[in-house]
Amino acid sequence: GENVEQHPSTLSVQEGDSAVIKCTYSDSASNYFPWYKQELGKRPQLIIDIRSNVGEKKDQRIAVTLNKTAKHFSLHITETQPEDSAVYFCAVNTGFQKLVFGTGTRLLVSP
Amino acid sequence: DADVTQTPRNRITKTGKRIMLECSQTKGHDRMYWYRQDPGLGLQLIYYSFDVKDINKGEISDGYSVSRQAQAKFSLSLESAIPNQTALYFCATSDLGSGELFFGEGSRLTVL
Numbered sequence: 001g002e003n004v005e006q007h008p009s010t011l012s013v014q015e016g017d018s019a020v021i022k023c024t025y026s027d028s029a030s031n032y033f034p035w036y037k038q039e040l041g042k043r044p045q046l047i048i049d050i051r052s053n054v055g056e057k058k059d060q061r062i063a064v065t066l067n068k069t070a071k072h073f074s075l076h077i078t079e080t081q082p083e084d085s086a087v088y089f090c091a092v093n094t095g096f097q098k099l100v101f102g103t104g105t106r107l108l109v110s111p
Numbered sequence: 112d113a114d115v116t117q118t119p120r121n122r123i124t125k126t127g128k129r130i131m132l133e134c135s136q137t138k139g140h141d142r143m144y145w146y147r148q149d150p151g152l153g154l155q156l157i158y159y160s161f162d163v164k165d166i167n168k169g170e171i172s173d174g175y176s177v178s179r180q181a182q183a184k185f186s187l188s189l190e191s192a193i194p195n196q197t198a199l200y201f202c203a204t205s206d207l208g209s210g211e212l213f214f215g216e217g218s219r220l221t222v223l
Contacts, residue, residue: 001170009151032210043201043214044154089153097161098144098169099212103153 002027002094006102013080014110021105023090024072032093033066033073038104039086047088048075080109113138117202117215125223130189132218134202141207143185147171148199148217157200160185192222 003026013019023033034049050057050064050073057064061080066073077084087106091099115136124130134143145157156169158177166177174196176188189196202215 006153034211036212043216044212045214046211049211093210097210098156098159099210100156100170101146101154103151 002030002092002100004090004092004100004102006090006105008105009103010106010108012108012110015080015082017080019075019077019080019084019107019109021075021088021090021107022072023074023092023102024070025092026071027092027094028068028071030092030094033064034091034099035062035064035075036089036091036101037086038089044089077107080107082109082111085109115202115204115213115215117200117218119218120216121219123221123223124192126193128192128222130192130220132187132200132202132220134185134187134215136183136202136204136213136215138204138206138213139182140204140213141182142205143179144203144205144212145169145175145177145185145187146201146203146214148201154201157187189220192220194222196220197222 006023031052036044037047038044048064050066061078063076087104089104090102118133141162144159146154155171159167160179178186200218203212205212
């Protein structure tokens with residue numbers, strides 16, 4: 001089955017710095033790559049996604065890049081703010097239209 | 112607002128007890144899922160259902176069963192709970208088109 005690895009498991013940055021989280025996957029047939037944000041005590045929510053027909057997608061301070069050849073994709077957050085502190089999960093779809101999640105990255109943004 | 116609702120939100124039980132977690136949704140989505148969240152392990156899929164007559168096992172279905180009572184209701188059962196089933200459980204829905212998952216608020220289960 002699909003194997004998704006996510007790094008780093010924790011990431012601490014100063015407010016205003018950039019943060020990058022990377023995921024690798026194993027199934028070359030995967031074509032949908034979302035990122036979810038889970039604030040403390042809350043449910044995961046989609047923040048951005050990308051499909052395999054594009055290499056990059058941006059939404060204000062967040063962006064996702066995809067390298068299908070190398071089978072990895074990354075979440076980039078610029079000008080980080082304390083409210084960006086959360087756990088971030090990458091995910092990859094499988095051939096049966098279900099998502100396999102990475103193990104999560106705890107991002108801490110210090111003022 | 113259309114939402115995904117889970118009950119109970121918190122439950123403490125003893126080893127060997129039968130437990131049911133319920134999920135209902137007003138989003139009108141056909142697809143429903145049960146995920147388990149453990150620290151450091153992310154979200155693992157237990158069962159999923161693409162319509163009322165369709166039930167599929169996920170990555171970690173052993174020790175669990177599900178019932179899709181209606182398009183809007185999907186329940187998860189632990190027939191005989193054990194301590195390593197202590198976790199946070201999420202129900203989620205999606206529609207066919209976007210692939211985005213909409214999660215419920217979670218049900219925290221503790222098995223003593």
